[in-house]
Amino acid sequence: MEEINKTYQDDLILFVNGKKIVEKNAEPELPLLTYLRKKLCLTGAKLGCAEGGCGACTVMVSKFDSDRKIIVHKALNACLAPVCSLHLCAVTTVEGIGSVARKLHPVQERIAKAHGSQCGFCTPGIVMSMYALLRNNAQPTMRDIEEAFQGNLCRCTGYRPILEGYKTFTKQQKGCCLRGEAGVCHVISVQKEETQSGDSTNSVQQLFNPSEFMPLDPTQEIIFPPELMSLSKQPVRELRFIGERVQWIQPSSLANLLQLKAENPAAKLVVGNTEVGIEMKFKNLLYPVILAPAYIPELNSIQYTENGIVFGACVTLTLLGDVLHTAVDELPSYQTEVFQAVLQQLRWFAGQQIRNVAAIGGNIMTASPISDLNPVFMAAGCKLTLMSKEGIRVLPMDDKFFIDYRKTALKPEEILLCIEIPYTKKGQYFSAFKQSSRKEDDIAIVTCGMNVVFLEGSNIVQDMHLSYGGMGPTTVLASATSRRLVGRQWDDTLMQDACSFLAEEMTLSPCAPGGMVAYRRTLTVSLFFKFFLTVQHKLAQEDLSAEDVRADYASAIDLSHMDSPTSIQLFQAVPSGQKVDDMIGRPIMHLSAMKQATGEAVYCDDIPCYENELYLALVTSSKPHAYIKSIDTSDAMAVPGVVTFVCDQDIPGSNKTGPAVYDETVLAEDKVTCVGHIVGAVVADTQAHAQRAAKAVRISYEDLQPVIVTIQDAIASESFYQPIRTIERGDLTQGFQEADNILQGEIHIGGQEHFYLETNCTVAVPRGEDGEMELFVSTQSAAKTQALVAKALGVPASHIVCRVKRMGGGFGGKESRSSILSTVVAVAAHKVKRPVRCMLDREEDMLVTGGRHPFFGRYKVGFKRNGKVMAVDVTYYSNAGNSADLSLSIMERALFHMDNCYNIPHIRGTGYICRTNLPSNTAFRGFGGPQGMMVTESWMNDVALACGLAAEQVREMNMYKQGDLTPFHQRLEQFTIHRCWQECLTISDFCQRKANIELYNKQHRWTKRGLSIIPTKFGISFTAVFLNQAGALVHIYTDGSVLITHGGTEMGQGLHTKMVQVASRTLEIPSTKIHISETSTNTVPNTSPTAASASSDLNGMAVYNACKTLLQRLEPYKARNPTGCWENWVTAAYFDRVNLSANGFYKTPDLGYNFETNSGHPFNYFSYGVAVSEVEIDCLTGSHKNLHTSIVMDVGKSLNPALDIGQVEGAFMQGVGLFTLEELRYSSQGYLYTRGPGMYKIPAFGDIPTELKVSLLRDAPNDKAIFSSKAVGEPPLFLAASVFYAIKDAITAARTDAGVLGPFRLDSPATPERIRNACQDTFTKLCPPPEPGTYAPWDVRV
């Protein structure tokens, strides 16, 4: 490549929140997000993934479009946008639109007040997506809002409250909350329910009051800077920004671009950077010269020709969609078949933020085999115009254009100028289909464009093009199939032959990258069948086909439509006499919600950098099991800014670590036992330098055997941690003898990534004296972090302070595994004697920190003909990974939940914890309970199917009654499951729903509906007895303000809010006088992790006790001055030298269980709940829709119904992810493929049930916890199993149609692949799975 003139550097000019910024040294490799956060200290926008997949970094960018003479506002991902791409743009961040001190913007206010912000880490991004939408459309529809959020994820809320809050901006919602069904006001519908239940003592209030909301006033928005307007109108000139390794050139014209490309054929064109950004960040590719042609008019032009519409290569996907929508509206339908297909693909193409910047040319030129647009363009015969300095050439987009994996026929000096998308003609039909794991923002598994042309006035095929993505290294054409169909009539025989031909032609190696081989092949056929039916229907409408589509087949061609969600929340209002200042039981907002919505809430990585701070990047193993032969850091040390490499030799104290047993190392010594094992760390001046250097560290290994990755491997090698636990009650032999039938079955439940939006983060600050160190950590376990850091540094725990302000979600993932990062950062800080920071990248976090344990259950169940279960023998295996971590307690909890809500006279559960070469798995909301109960429901479902009885009937018949004993001999008191069950049947209208489904299923062959009701019982307490303790420290200051610290940490669940409510009631003061600043080990020592759902119970009692002590001390002053106020009493006590600081302590009484004798109490009490779910599956693709869920949850007397409903819905949606969507995929060598939101899909906005009812059980006080409340964090998660079993019910209906009857195995998650494969039919028979054992699959189930 020729040397590019490096002599000058242009100034980058941009405006941020109305302020002009002139950047003299713009760095082309720097994303806007880093620039905002680190350079401008605007930390509102968050880093969640760095790959455009979570939306936490969303900002709005405005620029003047000189062609259209308008100002364009668009939401984009600041993590992918290079700062250099923003020359002459105005950036608006969450800080720019409102603040708590100044005034909240309505968008910020509504998400906060509607309880749409829990941990708050996603909130700024969601706020900015909504803000950008409103800047373009002040009265959006619900559909607009749903589309605006396609690129945003939230892991806490379950999305419902966010949509409810923002529904108030829509036109139809003005004047009424309209949260009820079918447009009925929520208040009206709720009150109707209340009256029906006949309770007159309680009224119902709303979770929020929309009439309090500030109106949206579009005239008050920040204006586009006038200076920018005039700068934008000036003639364009070439710009150069020169960085450390890369230079960015913005050509002034097309000729200038072609000249530069001729001089530098290797230079990379970058438009939206949504592909190149990923390559540079994750694939370690470096493009030293970048040409940014986004501003060149010819590349942005849109021309209408005789044959179609020609789009310049830089036209964004959003603009492409807008233009095609207009064309579809204006032109006759037969002319726009291809346009409609492109729009269909665009609807499910990434999220809005990506579509707003990604270009049509970028999609084509990436040449990805799973591009959504290329199969459409190929099947449609689009024409591409290529250009170089030498001239123009026009190529048809056919199978010669894509020459290999991500390679095209483009010559190095050429660029893509434009693409022509043709009109269709009469007698031509076109469809596009995309199948992915998740509907919204997901890459395709298989995607296709299908084009057929008939001889005029007939149904005889004249020409045909079927193009598929996801079936090879390039987009492919099924040319042989198409050729064989030309000249034939469009009838059933053609369809059957076409499917056989496709099955022959669209083959895949059994080891093909991406796996799912049988499914992908089946999809090629099933999607063709959909195309066949679509065309048959259109032909019939034109009287060109003898038969129309059969009525029961019609739903196969309905394009996925989603109704906007509706919801109802039912909760008990506080008694009418309750004091107004007494906040217990009221749905008050999360205390940080407003700060979270404005971006002012401070998370660990938002703490301003210390002056001499350094950044740390981990160096991890690429081998699952190996000796480390050598570590070569020479290249790493040569990276600018690198200060040191940290290895095990640098640990001053002990390298042994672990939360329960010390069976891990802080840094590997001579051996690694998983891919992702931490070997060392590089410390450098910036994150970019540290990460670059970490990648340059070369480790040589000597492979070791065995490599145990899956549970099956571990069983074969008997690789288990000890002890092997058993709980047994009754006499199994007798039980099986008493049974009429015995069946055996298996279920595998996949693991789950926590995907807290904020990854693990630590800032370690050495204090310079006595080995003291202060740590700011995103952890659920401040005391454990303190202890393990002290151990590694070889200092007493008293010299280490760990502080936690808040977390951006935890879910168990920051209970024990956060300390593996904290200890490394602390060791590094100790070594360099400077503050060191590290926030893990999403891919590192997913790789290193483990997740929920995968479980495998094998069972034998004996039952009577009427469904009564007599005996169950179940063996659980969990995949624990390479260290024990908390796996024993997790297995114990699985065993404690093996009965779920059923009274089985003879039962035995045995739990094996598999030691494998995977990163150690750990705590995750539910802590083994959901896995334990999932196996239970599997055998319960099998029993119902085997008996031919309704599953709900069998479940109810086997249910416990009040006073029954569990297999571990704990008596069930205050047993509310039957009340929950009955109420759930009622509010879900179960019987009517079931009848409707039966009818629906009779009338539909290719879509089926299913229904299920599932109960749950969840034991509350840490099963490690010593952890059931908590402390609190309460200070009253002389102005009457109160500061509380307690042992629990805030991760979005609203614990601090509840603690303030507890203190407010106890001290009898308004909650506004009470503050919680943080959790710290120097205020409350020896805290238990915030886990096991028990934190409100434990810390609530500790806070209560401390407040009671203080109240007693104030009592004399109150008595002396009964008409005085709080401040008077406090002042009087102070002058009387009364200690206005007290600590409180609490331990749960009567706990302790002995596995040897199967005696004692493991739990303080149980939480109960029931859910009904209805789903619809597409039997041809395996997709499903969640149509309805009703949940009734017993949370005792709710401390705060808004927070509790938030926990119920959030946990439920996390469970929906666990059981239907989220799939961690590993190679047989333990390499994790799914390391970010691109490949690992958590539920998105579109996955919530279309209709969701949540009811907190009324009049169910719990005498075992603070103010009669109950724990709520984990118990509702398992209720998502109702969705799984509804899917299984729907599959059963499909199998029945195909003549396949009886119990069948369905592993979790019920992904589209599993659903499709289970719906056996003629198409699946054409594509049988490869014979196991005859090939090395791309991925294995761990």
Ligand SMILES: Cc1cc2nc3c(=O)[nH]c(=O)nc-3n(C[C@H](O)[C@H](O)[C@H](O)COP(=O)(O)OP(=O)(O)OC[C@H]3O[C@@H](n4cnc5c(N)ncnc54)[C@H](O)[C@@H]3O)c2cc1C
């Ligand atoms: C979160 C996320 C979700 C995504 N979802 C989808 C999806 O659902 N479906 C899908 O198909 N893709 C998806 N993608 C991939 C990507 O967004 C698209 O391929 C996009 O269209 C690329 O456009 P861009 O302008 O950002 O490309 P860039 O990254 O700027 O460039 C991509 C490539 O095209 C080349 N190029 C660009 N313009 C020209 C030109 N005029 N001449 C020659 N070469 C050129 C570049 O040099 C580069 O090699 C997704 C990406 C992300 C990050």
Ligand code: FES
């Ligand atoms: S951080 Fe940008 S999308 Fe996730």
Ligand code: FES
């Ligand atoms: S509130 Fe959305 S991720 Fe926590």
